[in-house]
Amino acid sequence: MKLLLTGARIIDPAQNIDSRMDIFLEDGKIAKTGINLSKSIKSKNSETITIDLDGMILVPGLIDMHTHLREPGFEYKETIASGAAAAVAGGFTSIACMPNTNPINDNRSITEFIKRKAAETALVNVYPIGAISMDSAGSKLTEFWDLKEAGIVALSDDGNPVMNAALMRRAMEYAFSLQLPVISHCEDTNLSADGLMNEGYYSTILGLRGIPGIAEEAMIARDILIAEFTKTCVHIAHVSTAGSVRLIRDAKKRGLKVTAETAPHYFTLTEESLQGYDTNFKVNPPLRSEKDIAAIKEGLADGTIDVIACDHAPHGRTDKEVEFEYAANGISGLETSLGLSLNLINSKILTWPELIVRMSLYPARILNLPKGTLETGTDADITVIDPLLKWTVDVQAFRSRGKNSPFHGRQMQGKAILTIVGGEIKYDGR
Numbered sequence: 001m002k003l004l005l006t007g008a009r010i011i012d013p014a015q016n017i018d019s020r021m022d023i024f025l026e027d028g029k030i031a032k033t034g035i036n037l038s039k040s041i042k043s044k045n046s047e048t049i050t051i052d053l054d055g056m057i058l059v060p061g062l063i064d065m066h067t068h069l070r071e072p073g074f075e076y077k078e079t080i081a082s083g084a085a086a087a088v089a090g091g092f093t094s095i096a097c098m099p100n101t102n103p104i105n106d107n108r109s110i111t112e113f114i115k116r117k118a119a120e121t122a123l124v125n126v127y128p129i130g131a132i133s134m135d136s137a138g139s140k141l142t143e144f145w146d147l148k149e150a151g152i153v154a155l156s157d158d159g160n161p162v163m164n165a166a167l168m169r170r171a172m173e174y175a176f177s178l179q180l181p182v183i184s185h186c187e188d189t190n191l192s193a194d195g196l197m198n199e200g201y202y203s204t205i206l207g208l209r210g211i212p213g214i215a216e217e218a219m220i221a222r223d224i225l226i227a228e229f230t231k232t233c234v235h236i237a238h239v240s241t242a243g244s245v246r247l248i249r250d251a252k253k254r255g256l257k258v259t260a261e262t263a264p265h266y267f268t269l270t271e272e273s274l275q276g277y278d279t280n281f282k283v284n285p286p287l288r289s290e291k292d293i294a295a296i297k298e299g300l301a302d303g304t305i306d307v308i309a310c311d312h313a314p315h316g317r318t319d320k321e322v323e324f325e326y327a328a329n330g331i332s333g334l335e336t337s338l339g340l341s342l343n344l345i346n347s348k349i350l351t352w353p354e355l356i357v358r359m360s361l362y363p364a365r366i367l368n369l370p371k372g373t374l375e376t377g378t379d380a381d382i383t384v385i386d387p388l389l390k391w392t393v394d395v396q397a398f399r400s401r402g403k404n405s406p407f408h409g410r411q412m413q414g415k416a417i418l419t420i421v422g423g424e425i426k427y428d429g430r
């Protein structure tokens with residue numbers, strides 16, 4: 001397919017491009033970018049399809065480095081195909097999927113299964129993340145080299161922390177030698193101790209066991225120390241507290257190789273939303289306070305937080321429509337992440353290029369993917385955003401099987417209207 005996309009504002013931070021231009025896609029690659037390409041391209045390529053994108057923003061395909069696809073094992077929550085369909089509808093062209101399936105992705109055959117299933121059914125590029133420890137149980141390392149050969153792009157026990165510091169040290173050393181990033185779910189489970197929401201005034205009023213901010217911060221501090229001691233790197237998942245932002249900022253100032261992500265719910269919602277005991281707001285780490293939200297925004301603005309990741313955690317009705325204590329943690333996020341993140345531009349916390357860095361370029365860099373840019377010759381993965389489109393979140397319209405979103409009914413401005421993967425239109429919401 002040959003596609004000529006004309007008239008959009010093209011933003012590609014990797015090349016320092018932010019201007020109104022045309023872009024030509026051929027054989028799945030980006031063939032040319034420039035002003036007024038119409039005449040020269042059309043005279044040479046009669047079969048070219050031209051799409052006028054006046055008023056639209058065209059960016060390198062968005063990459064989500066923290067998605068939970070539930071296949072194998074929990075297909076009623078999400079399959080690789082349904083998660084990928086949700087991804088394109090949300091503007092994502094690549095997703096990296098966490099290993100907490102059933103069985104856990106702790107061996108080559110599960111990684112190969114995910115890759116095969118993705119190749120057969122998925123609309124996007126799917127990159128498996130392997131477990132750090134067998135069964136993510138925290139006692140014995142998986143076979144990193146074998147998993148890497150099978151196709152994982154990172155290691156994580158996400159959903160569970162690696163509580164044993166010695167094991168984490170070995171994991172970071174070994175992974176570093178293989179150039180595999182370690183993504184750390186930072187939670188000291190002795191401190192979080194089956195808590196259900198942020199510890200503070202609201203947990204007391206609501207009578208729900210609290211999870212203190214230090215449950216996250218103590219583990220981040222530990223992982224920073226291990227990265228420093230071993231001269232390796234670490235990526236901190238789903239940052240939710242002001243203290244975490246401070247620790248990561250200090251580590252970066254000292255030149256340590258620490259990167260971090262947050263998710264849209266951590267800069268959008270506070271613990272106050274739990275007052276109705278609605279389990280759609282139950283997530284781990286928990287929603288925090290206004291003070292924490294302000295610090296997360298500051299961290300995004302000053303570059304302390306490198307990435308916005310969805311932490312797409314789809315669940316079935318039977319997981320969520322139960323007593324608060326028994327409800328599963330997580331938010332189905334692929335289809336609302338961009339809309340919520342665009343609020344950061346409207347509120348002048350990030351510029352457009354800064355947002356695209358956090359949702360495409362840096363995830364690509366951290367995962368060592370040859371993506372996140374519109375450079376000539378790279379894969380034609382492209383997201384086209386209508387920045388003014390007003391829409392209302394409707395979970396029944398989600399492509400994800402997970403309808404568990406606290407954002408149902410919320411008004412949004414800005415949406416992906418065209419998602420192109422490898423030069424092919426995979427989502428057309430025009």
Ligand code: DOR
Pocket residue numbers: 068100158159160185282283284285313314328329330331
């Ligand atoms: O809310 C969450 N859901 N946090 C996690 O760490 C795991 C995730 C899931 O797998 O549902």
